[in-house]
Amino acid sequence: MNIMVENIVEALSEHLEQDQISINQTIRELHGKDESYHSISLPDVVVFPRSATDVSNIMKTASRLKVPVVPFGRGTSLEGHVIPYENGITIDFSLMDKILEIRENDLLVKVQPGVTRTQLNKELKKYGLFFSVDPGADATLGGMAATNASGTTTVKYGVMRDQVRDLEVVLADGTIMHTGNLAAKSASGFHLNGLFVGSEGTLGCFTELTLKVYGIPEFTTAARATFPTVKNAVEAVTSILQAGIPIARVELVDESSIRQVNHFSETDYAEKPTLFLEFHGNEAGLTQDVEFTQEIVKDHGCDDIQFETDNTARTKLWDARHNLAYAYIHGNVGKKMMVTDVCVPISELADAVIFARQELDAIGLTGGLTGHVGDGNFHALLMIDMNNPEEVLKAQNYNEKIVLYALERKGTCTGEHGVGVGKQKYQAAEHGEALRIMEKIKVALDPLNILNPNKIVKLESDGG
Amino acid sequence: MNIMVENIVEALSEHLEQDQISINQTIRELHGKDESYHSISLPDVVVFPRSATDVSNIMKTASRLKVPVVPFGRGTSLEGHVIPYENGITIDFSLMDKILEIRENDLLVKVQPGVTRTQLNKELKKYGLFFSVDPGADATLGGMAATNASGTTTVKYGVMRDQVRDLEVVLADGTIMHTGNLAAKSASGFHLNGLFVGSEGTLGCFTELTLKVYGIPEFTTAARATFPTVKNAVEAVTSILQAGIPIARVELVDESSIRQVNHFSETDYAEKPTLFLEFHGNEAGLTQDVEFTQEIVKDHGCDDIQFETDNTARTKLWDARHNLAYAYIHGNVGKKMMVTDVCVPISELADAVIFARQELDAIGLTGGLTGHVGDGNFHALLMIDMNNPEEVLKAQNYNEKIVLYALERKGTCTGEHGVGVGKQKYQAAEHGEALRIMEKIKVALDPLNILNPNKIVKLESDGG
Known part of the structure; x- marks a missing residue:
């Protein structure tokens, strides 16, 4: 020491x-x-x-x-x-993992930052409520706010930032402050909730979060639909969104990924580009939404669509999606997963996914595509041997190609995983002059540069 | 000169x-x-x-x-x-009033800041689309973004900040930058969209806005319901929200305000606390929502509820709400309108509205209450003779009482009108230490304090 x-x-x-x-x-x-x-x-x-x-x-x-x-x-x-x-x-x-308050009538909860999303949902269930944001991991809510996490329900309920009503924040100098209030809307002062959510620990530490929650939907229907091509599948999603169908989840899993799941889980899903869908609402409304969705997907060449409403059957229907990352990781022991995370305007999504697939085939690494396609956010999951410099380089170059493709189309280098260190090199290309403003904010709030230094913004004179 | x-x-x-x-x-x-x-x-x-x-x-x-x-x-x-x-x-x-681009597939529009909301909606209608935010005035979209405007549809579609995907901003030193991108979500960098929306011209001038738009709902139903008391009406709203009914609009107009409308428009609406409601969705879903809503409002003592689906009939049903401000202003020639604008947690709303009504009765000025009650945001409209210092003082004290009441209950001094100069004196009470952070951001971005100086934050050494 x-x-x-x-x-x-x-x-x-x-x-x-x-x-x-x-x-x-x-x-x-x-x-x-x-x-x-x-x-x-x-x-x-x-x-x-x-x-x-x-x-x-x-x-x-x-x-x-x-x-x-x-x-x-x-x-x-x-x-x-x-x-x-x-x-x-x-x-x-x-150690700060307490659910402090459930305000049923306000559809709000107050939690400490160490509470995880599944811990919260377990408690909320007793009240007929749920918290909507569902990243892959059972992350803490503090971490999810710090990275502006999102997930499969974002297309309907929004990202983490949309759920944060108030944060208790400890600033670099130890000052404790609140960024918001308990009202459903406010036009008072600068939007500090929004600024601190997604700041990745570079502006302050969260010590309490007040979050929006929702009533568990009266009725839920899940569906799984296969298409001849990725382009068909993505275009079907665009049409569903255009039609104003308030879809709650819509996930794409590509052919190779279904194959990986079949191989690992000994299942026999049709090895085709597949959409996993979910609808929340009242029974009559969903029935009509489902009918309309069936027409739309058929128009886009869907060759098979199955629906389930019962809870267990729905989970089973979605199994291939749930098991995807697991199938890759446990099917490639000794390798590490690198995940791309761009988000593009919906109109660019079909081409972007096709481009990503072609480039992935070209480099010959094991991997597949999946995406929260209702938001235009998709991932390539690449399994790489970290001891093989050539594979690592290939994967990094691939990631960069996907990022630059997205940025050229006015997308973002990260839809939900955040900047950390991995996406920092793209901040200048993505934000241009705005990056100078982010740096000024960082310096104003953390002049000694002690809060998670060199994440998101990298200051030239590093006081840390 | x-x-x-x-x-x-x-x-x-x-x-x-x-x-x-x-x-x-x-x-x-x-x-x-x-x-x-x-x-x-x-x-x-x-x-x-x-x-x-x-x-x-x-x-x-x-x-x-x-x-x-x-x-x-x-x-x-x-x-x-x-x-x-x-x-x-x-x-x-x-002069910057052009609609630059309509990206139908992305449900996005790009406009110059001088475009007004009705100008935009007139154009969007050709595409089966609409822009959701509807403050009372036909404001410009640049102004609406600067003040984080909201309105009657906020309960379903969100505030102005929720619609802004990207802003082109000119900073204090003349730098031109962009705050966002065209992707539906992003976890890249600090959330400058959110920071600049609602900054009231104190951080930069908007020269281009990219905004979310929506498909015109397949089906719309409007309703008007009367209640014996304001408390009944507000509690009915809380129950509707709790039940997860995705209501698109829910407005309260109190008894005195209905009386003012009747007097001015020669109508004969029942002079009772009245809710104006609207539902957007598919026909089957709305039918079920409407049935459920009817049950809920009956449980809360509703004595009459009427529904309309036809466009003209819906507008007529809502007339009393639409004509409210007009009835006050034109029924009190020579007076100026002062409007309170607090927003409180929904669980506090019924008591807050009752408190506001009692205090208004106590000071004896002409006025009434109305509110976007689904958000917990309500207004007292007071007609005051600006040449009568006693009336002005009464109104100011009343406004302050309502603000302090809201702040004590963790609400906000302004739900939608913004800070400007009128709500500046409450910024310290509402934000506490967070106001220091807002000041630091202002200094970092506008060190000469030339951008709309002394609005929102008042810097001690004024360089403007």
Whole structure:
């Protein structure tokens, strides 16, 4: 333990209990990576706050010592967001995992940042409510807010940012503030909720979140539809959206990915581009939506569509989609998954998916395409051997090609995974002059550059 | 014309045509007020840009001369947003009124800031599309984005901020940048769309907006329901929302306001608290929604509910709501309207409306209550004689009482009208430490404080 770490621990001990501070190697290793392929880097110290006051004291200490700080939920980020490349302090929010208040009449909940989405949904179910955002991982709500997470229901219910009514935030200097209020809308002051959501720990640490929740829909119908080509499938989605059908989920899984699922799960799904759909509403409305959707998909060459309304049958119908990442990961032991994450305007989606498929075939790596196609967001899942530099390079070049394709069409380099370190090199190309404004905001709010430094924006003179 | 104004005009003339610059007294007077009761103050010069380049040149000139700049749409703001209390240059966007692009497949439009919402909707109708945000006035879309406007459809479609996919913004120093992209979602960088929407001209001037539009609903049903008390009416709304009925509009008009409409329009609506409702969707779904709604409102004591589906009949059914402000203004010639605008958590709404009514009765001014009750946002419309200092003071005290009531219940001082100068005194109480962050952002983006100075945030050292 070098002298600097000793200083940090000593300073932290003034306000925290001994069991809230760890320099244990295993603990540090657990906080030195996320679920991505990005390289590992360990924090010097991991702290476990129990309250906003604890976090405020940690930030005051970090400011005084000019030590970098990384907030950490469950480490499920996919672009290296939580990896402390400058070392320093990692704040693990696992002890702040209480659901503080359920305001049924306001359709709001107040939670601590360490609550996970499944933990919240389990509790909400007792009230006939649910929280809508469903990224792949069982992430913490603090982490989901920090990365503006989204998922399969975004096409109907919106992204994480749309669900955040208020955040309690601890700023770089330890100040505790609130970004919003409990009203359903407000025209008062700058939109700090929106600014802090998606800031990836670079502007502040969240210590409390007030989130929108929804009544569990009266009626749910799921569907699975196969198409001769990806283009047919995507064009069917465009038509469904154009028709104003308030679809709750619409996911594409390509032919290769269905093949991977069949291979891994010993199933026999038709190996064709497949759409997985879900509809939420009242029974009569859904019946009409489903009829209309059937007509639309048939017009786009759909060769088979199956519907289910019963809960168990719906889950089974969607199995291939649910098992997709699992089938790739467990079907390619020893390899790491790299996931592209662009989002394009819907009108560009069919061509973008075809381009991504062709380029993937050209490089010859194992992988497939899936997407939240109602939003124009799709992923290529690539399985790569990290010890094979050629494969790594191929995958990186592929990712870059997909990003540049999306940016040329006024899309974004990341639809839902965030910037972290992986998408930082595209920030200038994507945002242009706006990146200067982001840098100015970062400097104004974190002048010492101690909050998750070098994520999203990279300041020239690094004070961290 | 004093020498300073001469200097400004001369400098502006380097880049603009003579007919784009006016120091005419009548023109200046038209830009010295909005639709509120706030006092008048004239700009020194009014300019009429035709392009982002024009606006950039204006901002460069203003920066060089350190002259305040106020962007101006149609002057329909309600809290003095566009009144140039520091004089200087007003940028009138009326020449930038083109609809630039309609991307049907993406459900997006690109417009210049001077396009009004009815102008846009007239054009969109040809494509079976509509733009959802409907504040009372036929405001410009640039102004609506600057104030984060909302209206009767917000309960279903969201506020202005929810519709903005990208803004072209001219910053204080003349830099032109974009805040977003055309993808339906993004996790890339800080959320500048959200920050600039609602910034009321204090962070930049909008020169182009890309906005979400919607397909005109297949089927629309309108309803009007009367209740014995305001409490019954509001509680019925809470139950409708709780039940997950995707209501598109739900407006409350109180007894006194219906009386005012009857008196002015020679109608004979039942003088009772009244809800005006609208449902958008497919026919079967709406039929079921309407049945369910009928049950709910009956449970809350509704004594009469009428439905209409035909377009003309629906408009007639809603007449009393549409004519409300008109009935007050034209029924009280010589008086000015002051409008309160708080928004509270839905669970607090019934009590808040009752409190507002009781306090209004207590001060004895003419006025009534109306509200976008699905959002918890309600207005008291007060008719005041601006030459009677006692009435003005009464109205101001009343407004303050309503604001403080809302803030105590974690609501906001303004649900949709914005801060301008009228709600500035409540910013500290509402935002606390967060106001310091807003100030830091303002200083970082507009260090000379020339962009609509002293609106939203008031900086201690005023460089404007």
